[in-house]
Amino acid sequence: MMPFRYENNQLCLLDQRLLPHEEKWIEQKNSHDLIESIKNMTVRGAPLIGFTGLFALAFWFKDQLKPTVDGYKEICQLIKSARPTAVNLMFEIDRIYPSILKKINSLSHMELYQEVMKDCFAQIDILNQKNTHMAHTGVDDLKKIYGSKKLNLMTHCNTGMLACGCTGTALGVISYAHDQNLVNHVWVDETRPYLQGSRLTAFELEKENIPFQVVVEGAAHYLMSQKKVDAIFVGADRIAANGDTANKVGTANLALIAHHYKIPFYVVAPLSSFDFSLKDGSAIHIELRDDKEILNYKEHRIASHKAQAFNPSFDITPGHLIHGIICEKGLITNPSIEKLKVWHV
């Protein structure tokens, strides 16, 4: 399900905070609305946050009859500070900044608006092409292993359209496999503590009529030992030069159990998620988040008021546990520093 709509110069965002219970579309009237929607989590998912930043910049030009260089610098700064840890937000604004700066005195404000909108949709299109290519790569490998057998696939967290603003990464593979009539069933990890699986991935699969059931993370060994899982697809936040992969906490559990039971475990992420300056995963900083995510459900306390929790948001899956890493350049199985080198340009 696409998380935004743009028709007749009107931009609406799906309020992801209300999912899966309510599908509320919020019309974005100006740059301020869009910056707020980043801050207040109406939108989420690294790529979508980046694109929303570009929309915010475009809308600023629309309302700014005489945009100045100083004003432009200021709005770029303001957008980037909407969610300071969102790497894609910085990346998109920094990427577009110089080309627009050059044109700021030669184009009208509406031309600048069109220019940024066009750029944003071009970026979405590029990502969509990459992710579609990754989906095909993943499905090709499944076919190589399993032929045309209908498969039980498994995924963790949310890596679909809601996060990407276009075809997803890991969920993109699953969706395309379903299009190809290769999916029997999908196991959706609920993904504690933030429940991206039961709230968002389940919602997306439901929209696509892909058969699924939510499971707790604890059920992984049960499912895999009972041969109920044919392959696992996850996304990545960051991938080191040797294939060590940082992703939502719980990913590495799956990888290790899958490795033990010889079930293909795939990481699906665009090349922009790779950091070849890191020789392995040990240097990747693991964000520790508020322990209320574990101890509360919304405003309801689960544990006693004095209890504390430890809430690492990510984990590192050792590269040697990964069957294959898929990016827009293709698939590398049994990743190693030597093998992955070919993707480092």
Place this chain on the structure above:
Amino acid sequence: MMPFRYENNQLCLLDQRLLPHEEKWIEQKNSHDLIESIKNMTVRGAPLIGFTGLFALAFWFKDQLKPTVDGYKEICQLIKSARPTAVNLMFEIDRIYPSILKKINSLSHMELYQEVMKDCFAQIDILNQKNTHMAHTGVDDLKKIYGSKKLNLMTHCNTGMLACGCTGTALGVISYAHDQNLVNHVWVDETRPYLQGSRLTAFELEKENIPFQVVVEGAAHYLMSQKKVDAIFVGADRIAANGDTANKVGTANLALIAHHYKIPFYVVAPLSSFDFSLKDGSAIHIELRDDKEILNYKEHRIASHKAQAFNPSFDITPGHLIHGIICEKGLITNPSIEKLKVWHV
């Protein structure tokens, strides 16, 4: 924390449904109250349910001026049907049934009341001795491996006093290790979907001033790969002749990750949990529970209303992944059918 109090012929049960937020003691006035407390989950945990059944039988005699054999048969049946899947409840009532039947015409109803109460406390005492012995066995093995080093221990689900009515099994080891000044920190799996870890184990550790933090099941690989776990202790619902162990779903994930990182993983359970007629775990039936446990938090819906979940309540940990199984007869490391045979009498 003991889940019942018996003073001056007055029996009170801790309402475990309200934990950890409220400690409410409910006076049990008669057999009906006690049967209700089993039915409505005021009490939980296999051993405690068994003992509560015996209390219910005793209280029936107290109120029954002229107990008859027919009435006795009827009340035994009624108690056993309070929770039909609770094996300990059947076991305790079936165990006491013939000896009381013999005395029903020769003793007064108050003597019969005293007789059943005495028997119940004797059973609690026997279990307490067994569990205390298991705790010592576990701590002895930790000392053999780690000397007097202060350890980071990990546990899953709830296996403490709240479940047992006396010293717990896995949590009994952790509690005794803490008494011996061997505990630095305890990692408590929140234990989805029913949250026995964050609700009950955390509550018990807090009461005993044992330092702990709750973690999501997904954090297991992170903690173990970062060398933050020295040993893991879990309980068991059923153990097959070769050491394959059925326990709360999520247990086998921990065992496999621990095995990979060479972290000692212990199963702690009385001999009554063993079933030597099962040559391995494949014959153990895995209960599938209501998927609302996963899709709802109390009355709040997490996933969309159409979403479904798959909710196996237990999993089977292969015996070869277990470092040691502890029962009242001692410890067997690297369990196998041959080694465990010595416990089969």
